[in-house]
Amino acid sequence: MRAFYALTKPRVVSLIVFTAVIGMFLATxxxxxxxxxxxxTLGIALVAGAAAAVNCLVEQKVDAVMQRTRARPLxxxxxxxxxxxxxxxxxxxxxxxxxxxxxxxxxxxxTLATFVGYAIVYTVILKPMTPQNIVIGGASxxxxxxxxxxxxxxxxxxEAMLLFLIIFAWTPPHFWALALYRTEDYARAGVPMLPVTHxxxxxxLQVLLYTIILFAVSLLPFAVRMSGWLYLAAALAxxxxxxxxxxxxxxxxxxxxxxxxxxxxxxxxxxxxxALLADHYLA
Numbered sequence: 709m710r711a712f713y714a715l716t717k718p719r720v721v722s723l724i725v726f727t728a729v730i731g732m733f734l735a736t737x738x739x740x741x742x743x744x745x746x747x748x749t750l751g752i753a754l755v756a757g758a759a760a761a762v763n764c765l766v767e768q769k770v771d772a773v774m775q776r777t778r779a780r781p782l783x784x785x786x787x788x789x790x791x792x793x794x795x796x797x798x799x800x801x802x803x804x805x806x807x808x809x810x811x812x813x814x815x816x817x818x819t820l821a822t823f824v825g826y827a828i829v830y831t832v833i834l835k836p837m838t839p840q841n842i843v844i845g846g847a848s849x850x851x852x853x854x855x856x857x858x859x860x861x862x863x864x865x866x867e868a869m870l871l872f873l874i875i876f877a878w879t880p881p882h883f884w885a886l887a888l889y890r891t892e893d894y895a896r897a898g899v900p901m902l903p904v905t906h907x908x909x910x911x912x913l914q915v916l917l918y919t920i921i922l923f924a925v926s927l928l929p930f931a932v933r934m935s936g937w938l939y940l941a942a943a944l945a946x947x948x949x950x951x952x953x954x955x956x957x958x959x960x961x962x963x964x965x966x967x968x969x970x971x972x973x974x975x976x977x978x979x980x981x982x983a984l985l986a987d988h989y990l991a
Contacts, residue, residue, distance in 0.1 A: 711781035712795055715764050716757030723978065724756045724852045725749060730981040731856025731871055734934075734988055740860055747810035748859035752852065754803030755819050761796035762827035765789060767835075774893040807859075815859045822851040836898075839905040846879030853981075867934050871984075877922040878977055881915045881954065885970040888912065889963040912958045915969075919954035923947040926980060935984055936991040942983035946976050 729749055732740045764771065764782055768789070771777035781787045787795075800823060807816040830845030838844070853871035858864055887894060887901040888908055894901040903911040926943045929935040953969040 711786040714781050715761040715787070715792060715795065716799070717760035717763075718757075721753060721756045721760060723974065724849075725753045726978060727871070727875065727981050728752045728852035728856035728859075730985050731853030731868065732860050733856075733985055734853075734867070734871070735857040735860040735865075744811060744859055747806055748815060748856065751803045751807035751811060751815075752819060752855055752859075754806065755800050755823050756803075756852075758796045758800030758803065759823045759827045761792055761799065763831045765792045765796065766827075766831050770897045770899060773897050774890075776890055776893055811859045812862050814862055814864075815855055818851065818855055818858055818864075822848050822855065825851075836900070839900050839902040841900075842880050842883045842902075846876050849879055850875035866932070867929075870928050870932065870934065871981075873925050873928070874922070874980070875977065877918065877925045878973065881918045881922065881950075882970065882973040882977075884911050884915050884918075885957070885966050885973060888915075888957075888961070889966040889970075908961065912961055916954045916958045919950055923951055929984065935987045938991045939983050939987035942987075943980060946979055946983075950976050 729745070732745060732748060764780055767777075768780075768782035771780050772783035777783070782789070782792060804816050804820060807819055825848035826845070830841065830848055834841040834845045850872045853875070854864055854868045857868035857871070884902055887903050888911055891901070891903040891908060895904045902914065926947055927940070930937075930940040930943070950972065953965070953972055957965055957969055
């Protein structure tokens with residue numbers, strides 16, 4: 709059971725579910741109906757876990773040669789490929805069934821498209837082919853708040869796409885910080901991550917540039933009056949810290965600093981969406 713649980717990448721899925729739930733609450737001025745909240749959260753979590761399991765299945769040989777991933781269940785021989793495939797199919801099928809029966813068809817189809825985008829387009833096609841895998845494939849990772857919004861409203865609005873845009877801009881600097889201090893791992897595995905193909909100096913510059921883009925994008929909810937001054941203050945403070953990390957990463961690189969930048973990026977996204985929620989109900 710622990711091995712199957714590990715296949716779902718629970719830490720990653722928890723952030724996915726968190727942003728989806730925030731999307732649900734931001735979609736309505738009141739409270740989200742309990743059935744929608746529970747069913748959408750469960751359905752999205754199950755499909756996200758299934759996508760993570762497929763990712764582990766496809767990348768098991770790569771995971772086996774990387775220090776960061778060699779302890780996953782498939783490289784360790786704790787589970788077989790067939791077991792993983794059946795598990796992912798059951799998990800994803802159950803999640804989609806919950807969404808179509810207890811939420812709405814739009815959310816189910818969007819969630820299915822997100823699954824295909826991550827498990828197939830990103831994992832199978834983009835990741836082994838191009839150093840821009842994170843940029844293009846980031847569209848799938850940016851979908852959770854859109855799924856949450858669609859679950860409540862039955863549509864995808866401009867505000868939902870702004871939430872998508874924030875995570876889309878956040879993804880490259882987040883993952884490239886990780887890739888910087890794991891460059892040898894990716895090179896040994898033959899994965900064309902940006903620091904492997906273009907070098908660490910170029911990657912550090914891209915982290916800085918994308919962090920600047922992210923800082924600007926994070927202000928858009930205030931610019932379109934989706935949020936108020938509470939969110940603006942939080943976005944400016946959180947973004948200033950992130951920019952500080954990116955500047956230092958560019959000018960005075962160390963692996964330890966890259967690790968700290970990567971960890972902060974997770975805190976940044978969670979805190980930014982929490983600020984959106986707080987502003988929505990308190991401001």
